[in-house]
Amino acid sequence: MGTSKQSFGLLFLVSILLSGNFFICRSLADGVTAEEARQLRDEVREMFYHAFDGYMEHAFPLDELRPLSCEGEDSLGGYALTLVDSLDTLALLGDRERFTTSVEWIGKNLQFDINKTVSVFETTIRVLGGLLSAHLIASDYATGMKIPSYDNQLLNLAEDLARRLLPAFDTPTGIPFGSVNLLHGVDEHESKITSTAGGGTLTLEFGVLSRLTNDPIFEQVTKKAVLGIWARRSKLNLVGAHINVFTGEWTQKDAGIGTSIDSFYEYLLKAYLLFGDEEYLYIFQESYQAAMHYLFNDPWYVEVNMDSAAIVWLLFNSLQAFWPGLQVLAGDIDPAVRTHAAFFSVWKRYGFTPEGFNLATLTIQQGQKSYPLRPELIESTYLLYKATRDPRYLDAGRDMVASLQYGTRCPCGYCHISDVEFHKKEDHMESFFLAETVKYLWLLFDLAVGPDNLVENGPYKYIFSTEGHLLPATPQISLKREHCSYFGAYCKDGDSKQGSETSGVSADPQETNGSKFYGSWVHTGFPSDSFLESTSVPGLIKGLCPGLTHGQKYGITYLPLVDTAPEDVSPTQKEPSQPTVVQSHSVVVVSDQGAHLIQSKPNSDHKNAQEVSPGRPESDPPKI
Numbered sequence: 001m002g003t004s005k006q007s008f009g010l011l012f013l014v015s016i017l018l019s020g021n022f023f024i025c026r027s028l029a030d031g032v033t034a035e036e037a038r039q040l041r042d043e044v045r046e047m048f049y050h051a052f053d054g055y056m057e058h059a060f061p062l063d064e065l066r067p068l069s070c071e072g073e074d075s076l077g078g079y080a081l082t083l084v085d086s087l088d089t090l091a092l093l094g095d096r097e098r099f100t101t102s103v104e105w106i107g108k109n110l111q112f113d114i115n116k117t118v119s120v121f122e123t124t125i126r127v128l129g130g131l132l133s134a135h136l137i138a139s140d141y142a143t144g145m146k147i148p149s150y151d152n153q154l155l156n157l158a159e160d161l162a163r164r165l166l167p168a169f170d171t172p173t174g175i176p177f178g179s180v181n182l183l184h185g186v187d188e189h190e191s192k193i194t195s196t197a198g199g200g201t202l203t204l205e206f207g208v209l210s211r212l213t214n215d216p217i218f219e220q221v222t223k224k225a226v227l228g229i230w231a232r233r234s235k236l237n238l239v240g241a242h243i244n245v246f247t248g249e250w251t252q253k254d255a256g257i258g259t260s261i262d263s264f265y266e267y268l269l270k271a272y273l274l275f276g277d278e279e280y281l282y283i284f285q286e287s288y289q290a291a292m293h294y295l296f297n298d299p300w301y302v303e304v305n306m307d308s309a310a311i312v313w314l315l316f317n318s319l320q321a322f323w324p325g326l327q328v329l330a331g332d333i334d335p336a337v338r339t340h341a342a343f344f345s346v347w348k349r350y351g352f353t354p355e356g357f358n359l360a361t362l363t364i365q366q367g368q369k370s371y372p373l374r375p376e377l378i379e380s381t382y383l384l385y386k387a388t389r390d391p392r393y394l395d396a397g398r399d400m401v402a403s404l405q406y407g408t409r410c411p412c413g414y415c416h417i418s419d420v421e422f423h424k425k426e427d428h429m430e431s432f433f434l435a436e437t438v439k440y441l442w443l444l445f446d447l448a449v450g451p452d453n454l455v456e457n458g459p460y461k462y463i464f465s466t467e468g469h470l471l472p473a474t475p476q477i478s479l480k481r482e483h484c485s486y487f488g489a490y491c492k493d494g495d496s497k498q499g500s501e502t503s504g505v506s507a508d509p510q511e512t513n514g515s516k517f518y519g520s521w522v523h524t525g526f527p528s529d530s531f532l533e534s535t536s537v538p539g540l541i542k543g544l545c546p547g548l549t550h551g552q553k554y555g556i557t558y559l560p561l562v563d564t565a566p567e568d569v570s571p572t573q574k575e576p577s578q579p580t581v582v583q584s585h586s587v588v589v590v591s592d593q594g595a596h597l598i599q600s601k602p603n604s605d606h607k608n609a610q611e612v613s614p615g616r617p618e619s620d621p622p623k624i
């Protein structure tokens with residue numbers, strides 16, 4: 001107890017030291033002008049091509065580029081990984097020519113009947129996700145990037161690959177093995193220990209595949225894996241980092257939002273957002289509430305023992321940086337802003353985020369000095385800019401571009417930094433640099449310029465996978481019709497008018513009437529303050545209405561629309577003795593208990609919902 005008290009005091013001090021004066025400085029700095037945003041966007045585009053062309057010239061068809069020596073290496077399965085991971089970025093940049101030739105090459109040449117043992121998690125998020133997102137773009141006129149010659153080659157490849165991963169799920173708990181051989185199934189001596197992120201970050205890709213192929217098996221096994229993990233949560237609703245897939249015992253009980261767990265949280269919310277499956281939302285709510293209660297030490301996050309909640313790590317780890325972006329999707333903006341500021345102060349200090357930063361000593365954690373071109377902080381920056389339009393996020397993006405250009409640019413691509421203090425370059429470029437890091441930077445500045453891209457102006461709302469892949473909420477994927485017939489049973493007439501406030505959404509003509517499901521998650525999520533309260537009230541969920549915010553869907557009855565401008569988010573209270581009435585995104589909400597004020601954060605304009613953070617299981621850092 002003594003140590004944990006001390007730790008909290010330190011955390012407080014650290015927050016002041018690190019995040020206190022930073023934004024004061026920034027706010028005095030010159031903001032990014034529109035012209036500068038345009039230049040930055042084009043610079044980021046050039047960054048993409050420097051690395052992509054370098055890969056194609058020197059590494060393709062091997063998996064990844066060695067950007068210092070200008071060679072290639074097979075790092076995952078030997079299937080042109082970087083090209084597969086780059087496909088939807090090519091489409092996003094509007095590069096029809098390279099997108100077309102790349103998709104055609106992959107359709108003709110990729111094959112998975114190879115004697116390779118691969119990570120189920122990495123293969124799913126990078127390869128399966130890359131194939132599926134490219135398929136959904138190449139096969140659809142509405143994206144503007146349809147390829148005439150395309151005949152579902154990538155979808156067929158994705159299905160073939162996923163079937164080769166299925167043997168991994170054959171365990172007593174339903175939680176998959178970490179690795180599987182694509183030819184032979186699970187190796188005889190395969191480890192039975194897997195990470196929470198590894199077992200719980202498969203639902204989006206497998207779910208999309210099920211809905212595209214009409215074979216429910218993929219969705220079933222990955223959901224069972226999530227339920228298998230969740231069933232073994234602690235009494236505090238926390239999950240550990242590593243679990244035995246046979247016994248269900250936790251072999252590593254450190255609960256946190258970073259390494260080994262991160263994208264477990266991410267996919268709970270996103271699976272709900274993309275598929276409308278409420279079970280994921282229940283679990284997300286419970287787990288998010290526990291994370292904010294036990295792990296959040298404003299503005300930092302610690303790791304605690306999942307049973308006792310005793311602090312075990314006083315550490316910022318770079319994978320945690322996806323969290324503010326996830327909070328944007330959940331509508332919990334305030335803590336996201338503070339946490340982003342704290343994390344960015346670490347970036348400012350070194351020019352990059354080290355893998356680990358010790359919050360007790362305010363120094364880089366021993367053995368965690370590297371920056372392997374990770375996207376997480378950039379992704380959160382983009383989503384927070386999207387939600388707030390606060391120019392500070394453009395300034396942050398400009399700093400990040402400068403760091404990458406001056407610190408990591410190498411002859412044939414971009415290099416990892418092995419030591420952020422001395423900016424030492426390493427001869428490696430992870431495929432996620434092109435799938436995520438550059439993508440989110442480009443999206444940030446394109447949004448500032450006045451966006452003209454698939455994500456912001458396209459025919460669907462897109463969810464970003466944890467690898468940054470674009471997964472569209474098409475009617476087939478989001479099962480719009482099904483949701484709406486269900487919703488309809490609970491919603492009063494006026495509720496569904498909400499959907500109209502979203503732009504760039506195409507709905508089926510026959511469904512434009514009262515079935516605006518797309519609008520529902522686009523605009524906001526959990527009103528931050530009331531979220532925890534509202535979730536603690538029993539029996540809350542009574543059904544989900546299209547076009548409503550998450551907060552409005554819980555434990556609250558719906559009143560007819562009052563005359564409010566769609567973008568007017570100012571909360572309006574009626575007499576205190578009455579049930580609390582609040583207007584939020586033009587819907588009036590009355591709490592059942594009359595006690596929970598549901599507020600929407602002013603200026604939080606969550607146009608599109610996206611998300612993500614690769615939860616790359618790593619070796620665990622040393623204890624502090």
Ligand SMILES: *[C@@H]1O[C@H](CO)[C@@H](O)[C@H](O)[C@H]1NC(C)=O
Pocket residue numbers: 115
């Ligand atoms: C698969 O690879 C392993 C190890 O690389 C090797 O021992 C085995 O013989 C191979 N099996 C086949 C069928 O090629």
Ligand SMILES: *[C@@H]1O[C@H](CO)[C@@H](O)[C@H](O)[C@H]1NC(C)=O
Pocket residue numbers: 509510511512513
């Ligand atoms: C909308 O719903 C009303 C009443 O259910 C129906 O009369 C009308 O035809 C519908 N409009 C469309 C475009 O489906």
